[in-house]
Amino acid sequence: MKPIVLICTLAVALGGCTEMQDFYDETSVVVVDGQEIMVRPLPGRTNSYHATANHPDGSALFTSKPLASVNNVRAIEQFTGCTVIRESIENREMHTFAAVHC
Numbered sequence: 001m002k003p004i005v006l007i008c009t010l011a012v013a014l015g016g017c018t019e020m021q022d023f024y025d026e027t028s029v030v031v032v033d034g035q036e037i038m039v040r041p042l043p044g045r046t047n048s049y050h051a052t053a054n055h056p057d058g059s060a061l062f063t064s065k066p067l068a069s070v071n072n073v074r075a076i077e078q079f080t081g082c083t084v085i086r087e088s089i090e091n092r093e094m095h096t097f098a099a100v101h102c
């Protein structure tokens with residue numbers, strides 16, 4: 001099983017008591033359009049970040065929400081103050097990974 005799917009499964013199982021930021025080191029929460037998005041730097045990768053909903057619901061495991069990736073990119077840009085390099089964006093389920101240029 002993919003580690004991210006396992007983490008999301010655990011987050012859903014623990015319900016409202018746990019946030020995604022609790023699973024990762026060096027995280028920050030950014031609010032985009034009223035939604036809390038967890039943003040963290042990727043270890044070992046300069047100027048690269050991971051963003052996902054801080055309070056995922058059960059549907060995050062089975063569906064893709066088109067605006068999720070857009071909001072994740074906006075959260076990375078808001079957090080870093082830099083522009084995301086569009087060619088670097090990688091989306092997996094409800095998670096977005098991207099590099100920035102400052």
